[in-house]
Amino acid sequence: MADLNRVRSLLFPRSVAVVGASPRHGRIVEEIVRSGIPSWGVHPTRDEVLGLRCFPSVAALPEEPELAALLVGHERVEQAFEEALNAGIRAFFLPGLGNEAGAAGPEVAHRIAGRARAEDAALLGPNCMGVAAPGKGSLWIGTVPETFRGGRVSVVSQSGSIAEALLGIGPRVGFRSVVSSGGEAVTDAADLLDFFAADEGTGAIGLFLETVRRPAEFAAALERCADAGKPVACLKVGRSQAAARAALAHTGAVVGSDRAFSALLYRHGAVEVDDFTALVETLEVLGRERRPRGKRIAAISESGGEGALLADQGEAAGIPFDPLPDEVAAELRMRFPNYLAPGNPLDAWAIDEADVVFPGSLEILVGSGAFDIVVAQADQSQFRGAEEHEWCFMIVKALAEATAGTEIFPAVTTVSAVDPRPEVAEYALEHDVALLRGPRDAMRALAAAAGLRAVSAQSEPAAPVALADLLAEGPLPEFESALVLERYGVPLAPRRRAASPDEAVQAAQELGFPVVVKVDGPAHKAARNGVVLGLGDAEAVRGTTARLGGRVLVATQASGGAEAFCGMTRDPDFGPVLAVGPGGGAVESLSLAAVSLAPLGQEEARRLVARAPGLDPSDAAREALAATIVALGRIAVDHPQIAAVDVNPLILSADGAVAVDALVVVEGGSL
DSSP: OOOHHHHHHHHSOSSEEEETOOGGGHHHHHHHHHHTOOEEEEOSSOSEETTEEEESSGGGSSSOOSEEEEOSOTTTHHHHHHHHHHTTOOEEEOOOOSGGGTTHHHHHHHHHHHHHHHTTOEEEOSSOOEEEOTTTOOEESSOOOTTOOEEEEEEEESOHHHHHHHHTSOSSSOEEEEEEOTTOSSSOHHHHHHHHHHOTTOSEEEEEESOOSOHHHHHHHHHHHHHTTOOEEEEEOOGGGOOOOOOSSHHHHHOOHHHHHHHHHHHTTOEEESSHHHHHHHHHHHTSSSOOSSSOEEEEESOHHHHHHHHHHHHHHTOOOOOOOHHHHHHHHHHOTTOSSOOSSEEOTTTSOHHHHHHHHHHHHHHTSOOSEEEEEOOOOTTSOHHHHHHHHHHHHHHHHHHTTSSOEEEEEESOOSOOOHHHHHHHHHTTOEEEESHHHHHHHHHHHHTOOOOOOOOOOOOOOOOTTTOOSEEOOHHHHHHHHHHTTOOBOOEEEESSHHHHHHHHHHHOSSEEEEESSSSOOGGGTOEEEEEOSHHHHHHHHHHTTSOEEEEEOOOOOOEEEEEEEEETTTEEEEEEEEOGGGGGOGGGOEEEESOOOHHHHHHHHHHSTTOOOOHHHHHHHHHHHHHHHHHHHHOTTEEEEEEEEEEEETTEEEEOOEEEEETTOOO
């Protein structure tokens, strides 16, 4: 865990030395002077820069500053760093050593990082924009716009351009800070997450990541954010380069590194987004004082077509607009008779005067207690005419007034992608109204916030089951793989080993026809014609056994039903990953599996099964699948030498599920 006071010195320093202060870095100097933080410049020939008093060296400063901003070129930055270290400084902002330093940059950065770690110093950068903190003083090498507003959202971005884009979105999201972490040579995203988990001023966290440098520490920081009740929204790029791994088990192909990262986020209750605009909308919602308590949603619109578009996107996002309760519809008709058949979203256009019907309808929707979220679809655009702007702004105010003092979450959505007029954005921020753009991103953001869940505590681990007699390096034969699973409670179809056609016939008669005959070896033999189904008599078993080479498994054929798949594989960064989805050949489709990190309790496993597309099991089958996932998680934790497990397929029925094929791979094996 990071030294939180060291990280605090990076983000919110109590005093600053600007090493290399000059008019060239005027924006940083002006921000520091304006902030009122005790600060001094360091320059060998200047006495003052833009109101900042300068001294010839760090050693000559009148006080020891908490942080040194190293604004010198790569030829002199090591010397400046050492002088600051010798003066007792242990927090550094290093914006340079990017492309401008050429080939020397990485070498200099590596040496500085080594020295910083040896001296237990925090370092932001290299190659970063810095920290922008409204009202706190910003060590930021770009422009901090006047529209950059204070609030509860803290963001860590490994991309300086993305961080700068967040500063430029206008007065929408209220920020505690935006951190451009750059090359993260010392202090990385895990350290910054740790700080924000404990920071009283932070209520929600945004991440823009290109890589995770310390996966275990990052996972622990996510857990601390969840424990603190601070939602995290994450946009990770570079997924198109992350190919699924070639592996013995199907699970290894289904779970590439990108899916494993998604599993990590899900495990810790974080929200995953897939685009910058989605990140902004999600932070707009999560950064409000109120958050949606649930997914019961109603909307009022200025247009039937726009209301239908909103409803379509709500359905797609998993937050559908259910019909209005009868009593709510009746009250709307009573007050506004022109509502012949009020729907949800409610089309209020021309029902009455706008300044009457919109406030009145919102009052009824909010007062009903039937909704967790109330949306006003009213297009906010700085380019609309004055009259349209006036009544659209009136709707925003009516929504704010109707929901004031309640726990109902208010949001304004618009089909427009342009900025609203500044007074609308300022009003929405001041009155805790989410101002969202684009029906798709708006509804996805609301659905994500409404779906935030407390991460379930894991049940006390049971004693490991002994497997030493079964585990040998490589892919285990199906018979031994099945025994591993059975010892952990996974039901498998009864089976017998047979070393000859006669033994196979005897096994089939004991099990009862029809039976399946398989080559006795690792699972997944169907593609190599190693499995024959539906053998109904002794002669069929005898002939099939002879054709397959004489050494076979004979198993009861499970009666037909839908097929499912459960699996576990170990990601090199994030550990054991569990997957569940449609079975049989459908397992090869990457999009049809739901994934999470191991271990899982039964309740979390149920949720994982519910997330798997293409599965609609009975209640008993859902419980059986969840129990199988729990068992695979236990196997992964209890026996780290097991690299992967496949259970495919499980045959689902009204009574539960039974596995008919299994593969366990012990580390180091290959076919």
